[in-house]
Amino acid sequence: MxxxxxxxxxxxxxxxxxxxxxxxxxxxxxxxxxxxxxxxxxxxxxxxxxxxxxxxxxxxxxxxxxxxxxxxxxxxxxxxxxxxxxxxxxxxxxxxxxxxxxxxxxxxxxxxxxxxxxxxxxxxxxxxxxxxxxxxxxxxxxxxxxxxxxxMVTLGRKSAAEKVASFLYLIATHIDPTDREPETSFDLPLSRADIGDFLGLTIETVSRQMSKLKADGVVEIVNYRHVSVPDLARLRLRCG
Amino acid sequence: MxxxxxxxxxxxxxxxxxxxxxxxxxxxxxxxxxxxxxxxxxxxxxxxxxxxxxxxxxxxxxxxxxxxxxxxxxxxxxxxxxxxxxxxxxxxxxxxxxxxxxxxxxxxxxxxxxxxxxxxxxxxxxxxxxxxxxxxxxxxxxxxxxxxxxxMVTLGRKSAAEKVASFLYLIATHIDPTDREPETSFDLPLSRADIGDFLGLTIETVSRQMSKLKADGVVEIVNYRHVSVPDLARLRLRCG
DNA sequence: CGTGGCGTTGAGAAGGATCAACTTACGTGG
DNA sequence: CCACGTAAGTTGATCCTTCTCAACGCCACG
Structure with missing residues (x-):
């Protein structure tokens, strides 16, 4: 012993x-x-x-x-x-x-x-x-x-499109604390209403910008609460 | 000794x-x-x-x-x-x-x-x-x-008018570190451009809202850089 | 007496809010 | 298993706040 x-x-x-x-x-x-x-x-x-x-x-x-x-x-x-x-x-x-x-x-x-x-x-x-x-x-x-x-930079100086991209980027890079790498597919921890309150936008504007990112192929919306980002660098470019 | x-x-x-x-x-x-x-x-x-x-x-x-x-x-x-x-x-x-x-x-x-x-x-x-x-x-x-x-609340959720009032209120309550009481007359430490950058607004919008507060008698603009607030509570009400 | 920096004011454009209808997902109870 | 109800999300039409662009005023400084 x-x-x-x-x-x-x-x-x-x-x-x-x-x-x-x-x-x-x-x-x-x-x-x-x-x-x-x-x-x-x-x-x-x-x-x-x-x-x-x-x-x-x-x-x-x-x-x-x-x-x-x-x-x-x-x-x-x-x-x-x-x-x-x-x-x-x-x-x-x-x-x-x-x-x-x-x-x-x-x-x-x-x-x-x-x-x-x-x-x-x-x-x-x-x-x-x-x-x-x-x-x-x-x-x-x-x-x-x-x-x-x-x-504060996001809230004060970014457009609605940049705000929503910034939010998705934030989540992709923070959602998994054990992983050093950002995630390419993840659940959104917030509802559209909460995302709006985080970004200083209305639900409708958040929704429209999400649809736009989807239409542009930057994100895939698997489920309202689950998104997938094939190319994180492309998302990053949208953040302003 | x-x-x-x-x-x-x-x-x-x-x-x-x-x-x-x-x-x-x-x-x-x-x-x-x-x-x-x-x-x-x-x-x-x-x-x-x-x-x-x-x-x-x-x-x-x-x-x-x-x-x-x-x-x-x-x-x-x-x-x-x-x-x-x-x-x-x-x-x-x-x-x-x-x-x-x-x-x-x-x-x-x-x-x-x-x-x-x-x-x-x-x-x-x-x-x-x-x-x-x-x-x-x-x-x-x-x-x-x-x-x-x-x-962040000011940036994300307040109107231009409320933002400008909030800025003036912040300065009135912080400009003199020795004084416990807020000031009723003080120099603005920022130019209109900087105020805009603080509030997420353009110079023009800041200027218009300042003029409005002046027209409403909430503040006196002694000099572009020096303002006087006769009734701080009334200013506070404008902060949203 | 210009000249340039800073601030104000006005007119028109645009981005986002608001209001409203519709869709989707999901749980509950028949 | 399906009809129904509700909450969440999307989309469209319109309105309004703020931005943009432009002209002008004020003042300090050479």
Missing amino acids: QTVRNDTYNFETPVLCQSCAARHQGICGALNPEQLLELTKSTRRVRKQAGEELMADAMPISSYANVLRGVIKLSKVLEDGRQQVVGLQFAPDLLGRPFAAESRVTAEAASEVDLCIIPKPALESLLTQSAALEHRVMMQALRELDEARDW | QTVRNDTYNFETPVLCQSCAARHQGICGALNPEQLLELTKSTRRVRKQAGEELMADAMPISSYANVLRGVIKLSKVLEDGRQQVVGLQFAPDLLGRPFAAESRVTAEAASEVDLCIIPKPALESLLTQSAALEHRVMMQALRELDEARDW
């Missing part, structure tokens, strides 16, 4: 975490087995159906969550009901604004999702202990900021 | 920092006098004129900078020249994306600005030493993310 070594490998990776999407790429990658084991005492896995609300704008946050599978839709609404989707989160992102008392967005499961719920105090105490963890969380925030700014 | 105490107050706040806008509110607020003194060995103050480029998109970053006075414009351009302003930075923000090898945006002085230039290695070594500093930087990134998402 191997002697017990006095280092971080005293502890083994918890069984639940061994096959977890967030174990290495997500924030848990910054934790050693000991910390991970401690954290798992207060976490729990849940499955949410598409459409379920996970967090409401201006409501207190009681927990964070690692996205393990599926897509989360982040949105904001104006008083009169106009809605804007301000971001999508894919595995292995952390859901929830760190250190904020209340949410600044509404979070909703866009597809069926698996989450690893982490109580707010559990994560926050770990954050103050581990600079490596806080660093990971900061790097995610910075990446989200870059993505938000990229999308 | 007081005995020297073995704590952080062994060191005095550097003279240059004593009257600095970033000393308490900005990232330097996370540093003790010792760290601050060490940092000032490699920093230098510079003044930049409106229009000077501080950082180019996709170019290597050699330094960060604290904004001490004035407004920085962050923008992105598409290949064909279409431009989008993706954010404004006011004192005492930190300019420059932490830990990134190259910039993801173009940064330009919108007004005359004073900066405290910090070499990249100097800040980054401090960041790895001080969890408190990294925490501040993360909090700024999270605030910027919130602001970017708020602006």
